[in-house]
Every structure is written in C-alpha cells, then in structure tokens.
Amino acid sequence: xxxxxxxxxxxxxxxxxxxxxxxxxxxxxxxxxxxxxxxxxxxxxxxxxxxxxxxxxxxxxxxxxxxxxxxxxxxxxxxxxxxxxxxxxxxxxxxxxxxxxxxxxxxxxxxxxxxxxxxxxxxxxxxxxxxxxxxxxxxxxxxxxxxxxxxxxxxxxxxxxxxxxxxxxxxxxxxxxxxxxxxxxxxxxxxxxxxxxxxxxxxxxxxxxxxxxxxxxxxxxxxxxxxxxxxxxxxxxxxxxxxxxxxxxxxxxxxxxxxxxxxxxxxxxxxxxxxxxxxxxxxxxxxxxxxxxxxxxxxxxxxxxxxxxxxxxxxxxxxxxxxxxxxxxxxxxxxxxxxxxxxxxxxxxxxxxxxxxxxxxxxxxxxxxxxxxxxxxxxxxxxxxxxxxxxxxxxxxxxxxxxxxxxxxxxxxxxxxxxxxxxxxxxxxxxxxxxxxxxxxxxxxxxxxxxxxxxxxxxxxxxxxxxxxxxxxxxxxxxxxxxxxxxxxxxxxxxxxxxxxxxxxxxxxxxxxxxxxxxxxxxxxxxxxxxxxxxxxxxxxxxxxxxxxxxxxxxxxxxxxxxxxxxxxxx
RNA sequence: GCGCGGUUAGCUCAGCUGGAUAGAGCGUCGGCCUCCGAAGCCGAAGGUCACAGGUUCGACUCCUGUACCGCGCACCA
Numbered sequence: 142x143x144x145x146x147x148x149x150x151x152x153x154x155x156x157x158x159x160x161x162x163x164x165x166x167x168x169x170x171x172x173x174x175x176x177x178x179x180x181x182x183x184x185x186x187x188x189x190x191x192x193x194x195x196x197x198x199x200x201x202x203x204x205x206x207x208x209x210x211x212x213x214x215x216x217x218x219x220x221x222x223x224x225x226x227x228x229x230x231x232x233x234x235x236x237x238x239x240x241x242x243x244x245x246x247x248x249x250x251x252x253x254x255x256x257x258x259x260x261x262x263x264x265x266x267x268x269x270x271x272x273x274x275x276x277x278x279x280x281x282x283x284x285x286x287x288x289x290x291x292x293x294x295x296x297x298x299x300x301x302x303x304x305x306x307x308x309x310x311x312x313x314x315x316x317x318x319x320x321x322x323x324x325x326x327x328x329x330x331x332x333x334x335x336x337x338x339x340x341x342x343x344x345x346x347x348x349x350x351x352x353x354x355x356x357x358x359x360x361x362x363x364x365x366x367x368x369x370x371x372x373x374x375x376x377x378x379x380x381x382x383x384x385x386x387x388x389x390x391x392x393x394x395x396x397x398x399x400x401x402x403x404x405x406x407x408x409x410x411x412x413x414x415x416x417x418x419x420x421x422x423x424x425x426x427x428x429x430x431x432x433x434x435x436x437x438x439x440x441x442x443x444x445x446x447x448x449x450x451x452x453x454x455x456x457x458x459x460x461x462x463x464x465x466x467x468x469x470x471x472x473x474x475x476x477x478x479x480x481x482x483x484x485x486x487x488x489x490x491x492x493x494x495x496x497x498x499x500x501x502x503x504x505x506x507x508x509x510x511x512x513x514x515x516x517x518x519x520x521x522x523x524x525x526x527x528x529x530x531x532x533x534x535x536x537x538x539x540x541x542x543x544x545x546x547x548x549x550x551x552x553x554x555x556x557x558x559x560x561x562x563x564x565x566x567x568x569x570x571x572x573x574x575x576x577x578x579x580x581x582x583x584x585x586x587x588x589x590x591x592x593x594x595x596x597x598x599x600x601x602x603x604x605x606x607x608x609x610x611x612x613x614x615x616x617x618x619x620x621x622x623x624x625x626x627x628x629x630x631x632x633x634x635x636x637x638x639x640x641x642x643x644x645x646x647x648x649x650x651x652x653x654x655x656x657x658x659x660x661x662x663x664x665x666x667x668x669x670x671x672x673x674x675x676x677x678x679x680x681x682x683x684x685x686x687x688x689x690x691x692x693x694x695x696x697x698x699x700x701x702x703x704x705x706x707x708x709x710x711x712x
Numbered sequence: 713g714c715g716c717g718g719u720u721a722g723c724u725c726a727g728c729u730g731g732a733u734a735g736a737g738c739g740u741c742g743g744c745c746u747c748c749g750a751a752g753c754c755g756a757a758g759g760u761c762a763c764a765g766g767u768u769c770g771a772c773u774c775c776u777g778u779a780c781c782g783c784g785c786a787c788c789a
Contacts, residue, residue: 498789
C-alpha cells in the first residue's frame with residue numbers, strides 16, 4: 142500500500158529537517174508531526190517544526206521555516222505552503238486534493254479505519270471480573286462497556302485481542318455466599334433462622350436457594366458435613382451468579398473469549414508453585430506488618446505472615462501471601478493468575494479495574510516485575526465510579542440493605558444502546574453522573590439518539606433517491622472535487638481523520654474518543670445536510686453528494702460498531 | 713498522614729500527548745419546515761480553565777505547592 146498523502150508530505154519535511162541537523166549531531170532530531178488546523182484559513186495541514194528547530198539552530202522560527210520551504214520538495218498535490226503566525230508552516234492542497242480518498246471509504250467499507258491483524262501482537266485484556274457473589278451493578282457496567290470497546294478498538298488497529306474474565310470463585314466471600322444461600326434454603330423449608338449482618342441480604346440469594354431446592358433434595362444437604370455442604374452450595378451459587386452475570390453481559394452485547402476460574406489456580410497447585418518459586422528466589426520472609434497509618438483499626442494485632450518482598454520492585458510495603466490461617470491471600474492467587482497469562486504467551490496484558498482497586502496496581506506490577514522482569518505489566522486502567530441519579534436525585538445505594546440498582550435494571554429501563562453510548566462519552570478518569578431520566582430521553586439531551594438519527598437520516602435520503610429512480614453512478618466516475626462548500630469540506634476532513642483518531646485512541650487506550658468523534662461527525666453532517674441539497678441538484682453534484690452521504694453513513698456505522706451500539710436505518 | 717484520580721460556561725462534559733481567537737449539549741433569549749427525516753439547523757448571551765508560583769518563543773495541557781471532592785491504605789476480594 143502506497144504511503145498516504147499525509148505521510149508523503151511528512152516524509153518530505155522530515156528529510157529536510159534531517160539534513161539541516163546533519164552537522165549538529167548533539168541535537169536530537171525532532172519528529173515532524175502534521176496536524177489538521179482548526180481553522181480553514183490555516184490550510185489543510187500545519188507543521189510546527191520550524192518553532193521546535195529554532196532553539197537548536199539559534200535562528201528565529203520564521204527564518205527556519207523559510208529555509209525549510211526553500212529546500213523541500215512536496216508532492217504535486219500540495220498547492221502552496223505559507224509561513225504564518227510565530228512560525229507555523231501551513232500547507233494547502235489543491236482543491237479536491239484529498240477528496241478522492243472518499244472513494245476509498247466506500248471501497249474499504251467496514252474495514253475503513255482498520256489495519257490488518259498482527260498475529261505476533263497478542264494482548265490479553267481482562268475486564269469486568271465482577272465477583273460471582275451477586276448481580277452486576279452499574280459500575281461494573283461501565284467497566285464492561287469500556288473494556289469491550291477498547292477490545293474492539295485494539296483489534297481494529299491490529300492487535301490480536303483476547304478478552305478474559307477472571308472469576309473470583311475462591312476465598313472467604315464464597316463461604317459467605319454459600320452460608321447465605323444455605324440459610325435461605327433452611328428458611329424456605331420452614332425452619333426458623335437468624336440472618337446475620339455479614340450475610341448477603343439481596344433477594345437474588347433467595348432465588349438461588351429456590352433454584353437449588355428445585356433440583357436437589359434438601360435432606361441430602363442436611364446430611365452433609367458442614368464443610369462439604371458449604372463447598373457444594375458455594376459452587377452451585379457461583380454457577381447461578383455467573384449465569385446471571387453472563388446473561389446481563391449478553392443483553393449489552395458483551396462476550397469473552399475465556400472465563401478464568403480462580404479456583405482452578407488453587408486446584409492445579411499453581412498458587413502453591415508460585416509461592417515456592419518466590420521462596421526459591423529468596424523473595425519471601427516471615428514478618429509482621431506495621432498498622433496502616435491514618436486508618437483506625439480497633440482490633441489490630443500484629444500477625445506473623447509470609448510476606449513477599451514487593452518493596453524491592455517498587456511497592457510501598459511488603460505484601461502478605463498467606464493469611465493467618467495459612468491459606469493463600471487473594472493477592473497470591475492474583476499474581477499466579479497474571480503469571481499464568483504470561484506463560485500462556487501474553488507478554489502484553491491490560492486490566493480494567495474499578496477505581497476502588499487503585500491501591501492494588503503497584504503490588505501486582507511489582508510482583509510481575511519480580512517474576513518476568515517486565516515493567517508496568519499489567520497495564521492497568523482504572524475506571525472511576527458511577528453515581529446513579531434520577532432527575533438529579535442520587536440513589537441511596539446500600540449493599541447491606543440490598544437496595545443497590547443492578548445493571549440489568551438500568552439496561553431494561555433505558556436500553557442497551559443508550560447505556561453503552563453514554564458510558565463511552567466520558568474519559569474513564571472522570572466520575573460519571575448517570576441520570577436515568579436523561580438517558581431515557583429520546584432527544585438532543587441524549588447523545589446516542591443524536592448520532593443514530595444522523596445515520597438514519599442519511600439512510601432515509603438514500604432510500605428517497607432510490608425511490609425517485611436516481612441511478613447511483615459508478616464510484617470511479619464521481620467527481621468529488623465538486624464537494625467544495627465549507628460544510629462539505631469540513632465533513633470530508635472529519636471522515637479522512639477517522640483512521641488517525643482511531644490510531645490515537647488505541648495508542649492511548651482511550652476508546653471514549655470514538656464517541657466524541659461520532660458526535661462531532663454527526664454535527665458536521667447535520668450542518669452539511671441543512672445547507673446542501675442533495676436530491677434534485679445538478680446530476681454530477683448530486684452524485685458527489687450522495688457519495689459523501691454514503692461515506693458518512695459508513696464511518697458512523699463503523700464507529701458505532703466499535704462501541705457496540707447499533708446504527709439503525711430507520712428510527 | 714500517605715498513594716491514585718478529579719477541579720474548564722448556571723448544569724453535564726470535550727479540548728486531538730505544548731500551538732494560532734478555549735468548544736459542545738442542556739438551560740436562557742431570538743430566528744429556520746408550501747423544499748431530501750425539525751430526534752435537525754443558524755444566531756445571541758454566558759469563562760480569572762480551582763488558587764499561587766515555575767519551566768519556554770508559546771501552558772487548560774508539563775513541574776512544584778495549596779484548597780476542595782471521590783477512591784484506597786494488614787490478616788476481604
């Protein structure tokens with residue numbers, strides 16, 4: 142594939158810059174970066190290279206720019222290059238210089254914006270991983286939506302993406318879950334029980350208890366030894382919860398390549414082996430941790446534990462691998478899990494966690510540094526909390542009282558598309574105020590309908606053209622240089638920048654950029670459509686505008702697909 | 713106390729890895745359908761980019777400090 146026009150221009154400038162600095166080998170050669178100016182007076186592309194060179198060359202920027210322009214040889218499509226402002230070089234292309242690329246959009250269709258998958262570039266993306274002790278809440282939903290979109294984005298940009306869900310089906314919480322269910326089972330049998338605060342209060346526990354009683358005989362559980370009973374019920378309850386979680390994920394269109402069970406790590410001895418491995422590296426010792434500062438712990442008692450020397454790899458304190466009773470901590474299993482991923486061939490891992498797990502990053506990365514020597518693995522993205530409101534009034538959510546709002550309730554009320562798109566409109570670093578009523582509005586207040594409407598509107602125009610017997614010209618016969626109005630030019634520039642936007646979004650792990658891009662694209666389209674009549678104008682112009690509409694619809698469609706949001710043809 | 717994240721228009725948020733005059737939606741005010749989808753478009757008003765320093769040709773963007781908000785800080789996950 143031949144280099145794009147942008148790359149050609151970039152290279153031409155880079156050659157000049159390299160030669161200008163050839164004598165100054167002490168200076169690091171800056172990389173030429175072409176940007177698309179916000180204002181059309183500043184041309185099609187702008188370069189700030191003269192300003193960055195001014196320092197090292199000890200000349201004023203405009204002078205440097207002149208020297209560059211004197212020697213550079215641009216491709217033919219460049220009409221002119223001016224020096225502007227403090228030393229920008231503004232490059233203007235011949236009219237219609239790039240508009241022919243519009244045709245590529247239709248030729249590449251669903252692949253426009255994508256690059257070929259590099260099989261040697263596998264990445265394991267772990268997200269959601271909600272505990273199998275209850276239904277998913279909206280916070281999980283945000284992580285799920287962001288993770289799925291990131292997976293699509295990375296796949297579009299060439300990564301071989303493996304989506305994975307880690308099931309925390311071991312540890313105390315499963316015991317609590319099992320006990321909660323067992324109590325409800327007894328209660329359903331008419332026995333009088335006392336339900337402790339520590340047990341899970343939600344109604345779903347009763348549902349699970351009923352479900353188990355439907356398929357199994359109560360007396361067989363009664364007859365079991367307590368350990369066995371809790372283990373059996375725990376496994377059944379985890380299965381039930383996972384079935385519920387998978388169903389919730391399905392309703393928002395999310396699937397995984399693999400569900401990885403923590404329990405299997407213990408069962409296969411991998412946790413044990415990992416601890417042994419660290420023992421052999423002399424990275425474990427027995428000691429007691431000091432009490433944490435600034436947090437009151439009434440029953441603090443120093444405990445001798447097996448500690449992992451994570452401080453040697455950048456952590457603040459050493460971390461326990463075994464609890465007081467000798468069983469492995471969650472941390473021990475988690476590094477065994479990441480180690481397992483590594484040995485499955487994933488040199489590159491990305492984890493998406495809720496903000497409440499932020500304190501956990503350093504210790505996992507430290508552990509992986511010890512085990513693999515790799516820095517910053519896994520790459521962890523923290524998604525900030527979601528505050529759910531209705532008409533601005535916050536929900537009082539309490540897990541203890543069982544009054545938290547589940548993801549499925551929200552999806553049922555506002556719909557998958559609205560949930561997904563809304564979650565994608567903000568950076569993951571910002572806390573999200575999600576208002577149920579606003580998300581339900583089918584108007585401009587709700588961005589998802591704005592962008593979907595743009596797509597449906599284009600489809601309507603194309604249908605209309607067909608109804609009126611307009612024969613679409615062959616793509617190669619369309620004269621795209623006729624698309625010369627301000628609105629058309631703006632729209633075209635956006636369409637052409639789509640691959641660049643995707644690339645930046647993938648590199649920065651910021652899939653939300655896709656959503657903001659679509660909103661801007663939809664706005665550019667609406668503005669174009671309002672001022673530029675399509676059907677009924679002179680035939681060549683109409684053909685060109687129809688082509689532009691088709692390309693716009695294609696890009697909106699492609700982008701929405703990455704976000705897992707539908708692009709309806711009618712609404 | 714320490715760590716992480718945040719602070720941009722009345723409200724909710726963008727701001728393309730440091731560029732040219734800081735943008736959008738909602739809300740307010742005023743326009744646009746005898747004409748392809750008005751779930752739309754156009755215009756007006758609205759800003760000490762939390763605050764104070766610093767870095768440089770240039771800072772909403774990078775650094776330091778302060779304030780406020782959220783999250784986290786042994787033997788839970």
